[in-house]
Amino acid sequence: MKRGATIDSMRIRLLAFASASDALGASEREIELAPGSRVGDLRRELGARFPALSPLLSRLAVAIDGEIAGDALPLAEGAEVALLPPVSGG
Amino acid sequence: MRDRHDGREVAGIDYSGYEPMAERALARIEEELADATPGLRIAIVHRLGALAVGEASVAIAASSPRRSTAQEATKLALERVKREVPVWKRERYADGSSAWREEEPLATDPVPTA
Numbered sequence: 001m002k003r004g005a006t007i008d009s010m011r012i013r014l015l016a017f018a019s020a021s022d023a024l025g026a027s028e029r030e031i032e033l034a035p036g037s038r039v040g041d042l043r044r045e046l047g048a049r050f051p052a053l054s055p056l057l058s059r060l061a062v063a064i065d066g067e068i069a070g071d072a073l074p075l076a077e078g079a080e081v082a083l084l085p086p087v088s089g090g
Numbered sequence: 091m092r093d094r095h096d097g098r099e100v101a102g103i104d105y106s107g108y109e110p111m112a113e114r115a116l117a118r119i120e121e122e123l124a125d126a127t128p129g130l131r132i133a134i135v136h137r138l139g140a141l142a143v144g145e146a147s148v149a150i151a152a153s154s155p156r157r158s159t160a161q162e163a164t165k166l167a168l169e170r171v172k173r174e175v176p177v178w179k180r181e182r183y184a185d186g187s188s189a190w191r192e193e194e195p196l197a198t199d200p201v202p203t204a
Contacts, residue, residue: 089177
């Protein structure tokens with residue numbers, strides 16, 4: 001079993017940018033989720049645990065280890081998951 | 091970089107990014123444009139951090155035997171940067187307030203061309 005994994009939960013490293021970072025109160029947090037959780041489950045959990053994030057969720061893209069991920073994609077122990085608001089570079 | 095937004099005077103701009111993903115996105119844009127255009131060489135740099143009004147946030151260098159090719163590639167590169175690179179700008183206003191600009195949903199597919 002990987003270090004940090006338990007039967008009851010898995011941990012991901014959550015990064016948040018721009019308004020998502022403001023709403024989360026941090027640019028980075030460790031989040032515990034049920035094993036087998038998918039991106040859609042993460043969105044629901046974040047909305048429940050961080051109410052300030054709730055109104056932003058529909059506008060946030062989610063990336064897993066630097067790749068945009070749809071709601072059906074599963075998360076793995078230790079994944080780096082990023083919350084990405086609409087961008088404004090260039 | 092403009093100095094007014096919604097009538098408020100912009101005092102400065104901070105750019106932040108998801109750096110590893112942004113670097114890969116810039117490299118992808120450079121590579122795809124060069125692959126699609128024989129003779130084109132192109133390099134894109136996006137600055138992060140605090141910039142003063144009037145400072146450039148992006149530098150694009152393009153060369154081609156035909157000037158129009160390089161100009162067109164530069165234009166397309168900037169359009170793609172604006173849609174595909176995970177970078178965000180926060181405007182700082184003269185009254186001390188600030189706001190994130192959130193404009194384009196992050197895309198990973200190239201902008202369709204006509």
